[in-house]
Amino acid sequence: MRNDPMGRTDDAVDDAVATARNMKDDASNVATNLQAAVDRSVSDQPLTTLALAIVAGFILGAVWKA
Numbered sequence: 001m002r003n004d005p006m007g008r009t010d011d012a013v014d015d016a017v018a019t020a021r022n023m024k025d026d027a028s029n030v031a032t033n034l035q036a037a038v039d040r041s042v043s044d045q046p047l048t049t050l051a052l053a054i055v056a057g058f059i060l061g062a063v064w065k066a
Contacts, residue, residue: 041049 038049
């Protein structure tokens with residue numbers, strides 16, 4: 001860490017960029033895992049998956065309307 005104000009600002013920006021990059025990578029991993037789980041659920045239990053999608057849609061619709 002540098003002691004001058006511009007150096008500290010540069011360090012803070014670098015840290016923020018690194019944190020954002022890590023968050024993007026983590027979100028990408030979660031999305032990939034979620035997609036795999038949904039694909040597996042649809043192929044293994046299509047009716048249960050459909051029922052859950054309907055319930056989730058109903059809940060989102062009720063929350064959206066409120």
